[in-house]
Amino acid sequence: YAMGRATQAVVDRVQSELPHREIIDVRHLEVVEAEEGDWLLEPQGRHPGYKKAAGHVDVVVSTPAGAYGTTEEGESALAPSTEASHERRLATGNGNLLRKYADPDNCLKIEDYLIPPELIPIKGISKKMTAGPVNILFTLGVFLEIRVEFLVLLCMTDRTVVGNIAPGIALVAGLEAGAEIPPIAEAYITATIRALDMKLIPEASLGIAVGGGVKVCIVLNFELRPIAVHVKAGIGIWGCPVFCKVCFKVFGKKVCMKIICGLDFCPQFKISIVSWKGPVIRAEIFSWCNFPPDTTPPVIDETTSVEVAQVDLTSVSAKWGGFTDKESNVFGYTACLGTTPGSGDIAACEDVQKDKKWTMDEVDLTDYDGVELFYSVFCRNGEGLESVWAQPFIADQSPPEVTDAFLLRHADGAFLQKENLMHGKADSLDFRIYVLESNPELAVNVSVVEVSVGLSEDDPNSVVNYTEIGYADRIEAGDEGPYDITLPELELQQDVDYFVHVRTTNTLGLQALTVLPYVFTIDLTPPTNVKLFNHNGASVYHEYFLSWLPLDEDAPLLYSSTYWQVMPSFEWDDAESELFSYRAKLYDVDGEFSIATTTSDNPQVTFLSFGTRLQLQHNHKYYVVVECQNEADVWGSETTIETPWLIDRTRPTAMQVIDLVAAPTGEDVPVDATGGFDTP
Structure with missing residues (x-):
């Protein structure tokens, strides 16, 4: 039966695609606008990795032997697609040294099927029943899947060619149970089990050695996945509108529009319940190479370098390069952070694959301020041999600090360290500071220096908000100072003390708040x-x-x-x-x-x-x-x-000198007007 919704045209099309199967169910999953002849269905026995295109009608066809066709996910209703059933990556044992040593990132890979997956029915059971208004369908199918894959690797950098052929076989069982209450709801559950999925992989490799010789490897590998299970379910509710296209002519021109012409089941809600694959068991049956394996670790020379930088309080980043291995290539790196070279006692070692830059996040560096730590990079080659470079760096957990400060005395232009400096300018303050980032790492520097003015040690912004001091180039270059700072356009008050606050931040985001121990006291009155x-x-x-x-x-x-x-x-x-x-x-x-x-x-x-x-x-x-x-x-x-x-630069003139002891002579004493300072 056709669940009451599939048209006879669909049934006829399915029957024509599968003439040797009896059609017992056609489930119409989704209808999109399509022209006649656009419906596509994967024929039985073809690889069901089918991708629908616009305008297709997707259907699931049930036969007594099982289910065929495709769903919206491109999977068989009973058996998952070959893509999902096994890994297309073919296993390789350690014996094929040429492939083992080839860098897969520099190889051109060609892989496909010589024989596509073929599902051979073994047993099929399908049963339909009705319980009142409920229609119930039960289907069980058992298949044998056979396939032959091939792989070619062209590794130009390593001058290597690898090829293999992999015949495979698997036992597939599918179970589906569905129920419908027409025209209200429908539901289904499917389970797919793949067992004893086996591949035998003969492989050969040919390479050109550095000196010009020929390298050859021949191996035979076996691969087995014991079991894989996939269970999913779906449910659909009836009541979604169905649109039909109606066309008519207006003034000789064809006009089309869509109108609601009925109700139908809404798109199904689907959920994956279980999807589990057992481990793949691989074994090397035989291997032979005409050259020995690599016994030396990757080379470290003058071109090798590791650069480390702490990027924030809990993150350390490194980038590296220059590790080489001409015999078996570099196959990956391991990054560790510890207190000694090669250790991971601070941050556990991580396999970073082939990344050449890695950041250790959420690292607790609280107790390591100013301590020398080691970022170790292990480089491994195709044989797993490792070389290590341990780059030391100094961890930082402390902010930059103000190492010295001076206030400018305008009376003589001198910078002083005075507890209370009298200041006679109401519109500006002038001072000098020195700032130091004690961590010696080049990546850790002072990033911002800001100053503010308040009325107390606990009040940083009441007079001047935090303002950058400038000097960006000098600060970035790690210059300690001095930095002479003028805060202009102020309105300072008589007999008020003003406190200068400094906020310093480094490139890690560490920040310190410092109050200068010297205070400006304003005095605008003269002596x-x-x-x-x-x-x-x-x-x-x-x-x-x-x-x-x-x-x-x-x-x-x-x-x-x-x-x-x-x-x-x-x-x-x-x-x-x-x-x-x-x-x-x-x-x-x-x-x-x-x-x-x-x-x-x-x-x-x-x-x-x-x-x-x-x-x-x-x-x-x-x-x-x-x-x-x-x-x-x-x-x-x-x-x-x-x-x-x-x-008065003239001396008094002696007009007369009289000797009061001797007798007067009766004559006038002459005036000596020529006498000087030293002449009586």
Whole structure:
């Protein structure tokens, strides 16, 4: 019967393809739009690795001997396809050294069937029954599959040709049970068992040796897979619309459209329940080669290299090259990570096949900061002999650190390490840092350095958010510093402390947060003058008193004959910052420019000297202006001596000298107007 849905045309087509089989079931799985004559069906006995094309109607045909045809997966309803039933890769024993040593990645492989798989029915049982509205179908088929495969390998790089012929035989049994409640639902379950799948593989190889000789190998191998099982099921529900194409003419032109013309079973829901293959048993019956096997490991020479880099906290990557083996080729690599060369006590050794780059992930390096570890690469040849290269590297689990820091004192441009530095600029901060990545590996470097400003050690961003400092090229090159940094466009407040925070990150993502131990304290107020007066020379000689005026005398100086030296005394005060330096200028009252300038960076001094080689003019008045700078680089207002003093470079004239002891002569004493400083 045809489950009520397959048309007689389908049955007729199937009967024509299988004239020697009685058709007892045609199950219509899926219908897609197709023209007459496009239906395809794999004939009985052909290799059922069948791929449908658009416009095909796929069917499963059941006969008393079993099932034939194809499903949507391209498998027989009872027996899996030959592709699924065995491995097309032909087994090779160790005796064929030429094939064993040939690099399969550099070989052209040609394989096919000399005799396609042929299913020979042994026993078939099919039974149909009805239980009320339920139709039940049970089918059992037993087959003998025979086939002959061949394989040719052309390995140009290795100058080797390999060929074999593999006759094979297998026992195949298929069981199917299906049920249908028309027109509501249908379901089925199939089981396929392949047993005693055997192949006998004679193989021959021919190669050209490096020196020009001929190499030959002849082998005979046997392969057996005892059993393979595949179980699957499917279910379908009735009620999906069926579309029909309706055509008509409009103004002489043919117009077609699809309309719903009925209901049908929906596409089946399919599930694979069990798919299991037993192990393949391989045995070498005979082997002979006219050359001995390779007894030396792969070569390590000056071209061999292994480069290792830690890429993050838990990953180590390596790439390598230069391993060679002219006798039996390089067949693979094993990567290990350990504390000693060749060991895998940190990360277990992994067979990486022929990859030349491998990353060890999720490696616990917590306890190995700064420790020398070894990334070992084992290279094996066709005989399994190995050579090893163990590349050391230093593991890193610590971030880069700020090794030194200085604050800029604008008063003299010096960088200082001072716990509290008074700062007199409200719009910027200037400092210098040094940053070091202690790990010596070239792949581990400082990647980013950021700075911020806050109001405490625990507050990094309240004033300035973290900002990169620049210097990208120097940082990438591993330059430790110094890095001079200016944070502009600030609005700093009087008497407030500001803390500089530094965030350093390396290429592994390790990050450190550092607070500089030195604090900027803002002082925008200038120092103030307490007193200012002048002395000439070490002091000023008052001829009227015939004594020297003490240095602490604050009486104003009105006259002076000391023209070669001026020495103002002063006192300044600053409640916030330390006094830092003084600057004094000497002016002629009648002049526009200062005659001399003198400075002192000693905040302890109380006077300044303009030197001892001045040439102050007779009968000219002079005055002094003094300024004071505090540590915050704020200058006090210029302070001027209130009363200028007059320079008198002439001595008093002795008009008369009288000897009060001798008797007067009665004559006038002549005036000596030529007497100098040293002439009485």
